[in-house]
Amino acid sequence: LPEYFVLPGGDRMPRIGFGTWQASDDVLEKAVEEALAAGYRHFDSARAYENEAALGRALKRWIGADPAKRKELFVVTKLPPGGNRPELVPEYFDASFRDLGLDYIDMYLMHTPFAFEHVPGDLHPKNPDGSMKVDLTTDLIGVWKALLKLKQSGRVHHVGVSNVNEEQLRRLNAVEKPACLQIEIHLLCQQRSLIAVAKELGIPVVAYSPLGSKALADALSAKTGREYPDLLQLPAVVKIAEAHGRTPAQILLRHLLQSGVAAIPKSTNPARIKQNISVWDFELTESEMTELSALDRGENGRICDFGFFPGIEKHPEFPFKK
Numbered sequence: 001l002p003e004y005f006v007l008p009g010g011d012r013m014p015r016i017g018f019g020t021w022q023a024s025d026d027v028l029e030k031a032v033e034e035a036l037a038a039g040y041r042h043f044d045s046a047r048a049y050e051n052e053a054a055l056g057r058a059l060k061r062w063i064g065a066d067p068a069k070r071k072e073l074f075v076v077t078k079l080p081p082g083g084n085r086p087e088l089v090p091e092y093f094d095a096s097f098r099d100l101g102l103d104y105i106d107m108y109l110m111h112t113p114f115a116f117e118h119v120p121g122d123l124h125p126k127n128p129d130g131s132m133k134v135d136l137t138t139d140l141i142g143v144w145k146a147l148l149k150l151k152q153s154g155r156v157h158h159v160g161v162s163n164v165n166e167e168q169l170r171r172l173n174a175v176e177k178p179a180c181l182q183i184e185i186h187l188l189c190q191q192r193s194l195i196a197v198a199k200e201l202g203i204p205v206v207a208y209s210p211l212g213s214k215a216l217a218d219a220l221s222a223k224t225g226r227e228y229p230d231l232l233q234l235p236a237v238v239k240i241a242e243a244h245g246r247t248p249a250q251i252l253l254r255h256l257l258q259s260g261v262a263a264i265p266k267s268t269n270p271a272r273i274k275q276n277i278s279v280w281d282f283e284l285t286e287s288e289m290t291e292l293s294a295l296d297r298g299e300n301g302r303i304c305d306f307g308f309f310p311g312i313e314k315h316p317e318f319p320f321k322k
């Protein structure tokens, strides 16, 4: 099983990356040090996570004065939904570039196919009732062209997209092929149809929430009443983990790798950080793969569902899924 995706020009993107969402600065800096020591070289960030500076500090300490070490890393960040307008792309890229403080960024992604209202200094603008202020006028192709233009400066090597659906991916690809598609993928939401389209177009796919982001799932349950089991405790996962002498998380990650995608598990716990990258020395059998693949719930398994923002159904790109 290849440990890397090879991108145009020969850059290698490791198929296990380190997720950084919802980690505070201090905790993240320590976790990134642990991750580097454990062998992670792919780091996934976003302007909207508001922790690029902490990630950058930890990476720069590791790089030291050795430019060869910078080349070992693959650093990803994303245009925030609050900056999802063609004319705002350069300024939001500059902010990420400055905070990360690296000589270049490996990959810059459009985070979402919709925008939040642009409120300078506030990446998460909210209505009085606490809901997000959504902008209903996103120019998807205009933003994509603005991202592509960023490559000319040499400050970013690859650009790609996240959270788009099949039709949007094809429309973006008709302008220029995205270097990557990052979407929610895990056992309950396996995204086989969208992955097939990406494969047809030759676009590498990265799975976010690969372990099912339990905290996010619980928050959605409270809002919708939909039940999400803990993927790490599913009987089939536990049984297969025991058969291999591995942990449930390792089984979930291995299932994704053997399905052909990359994954960016997030952990701030040293033992779990190590565990999540130690997935290259065992193999799930065909029947185990089949058993796990049968647990897919399709759209009912989705936990990162943007359809809950008030008024978003009027957005021209809605429903962002198939």
Ligand code: A2P
Binding pocket: 019, 208, 209, 210, 211, 212, 213, 214, 215, 232, 247, 249, 250, 264, 265, 266, 267, 268, 269, 272, 273, 275, 276
């Ligand atoms: P922690 O940071 O305490 O390890 P996802 O990547 O799908 O969003 O999942 C992240 C969540 O899963 C975090 O709450 C993280 O907690 C937890 N987690 C990460 N790795 C493991 C693991 N190997 N076993 C159990 N839980 C894990």
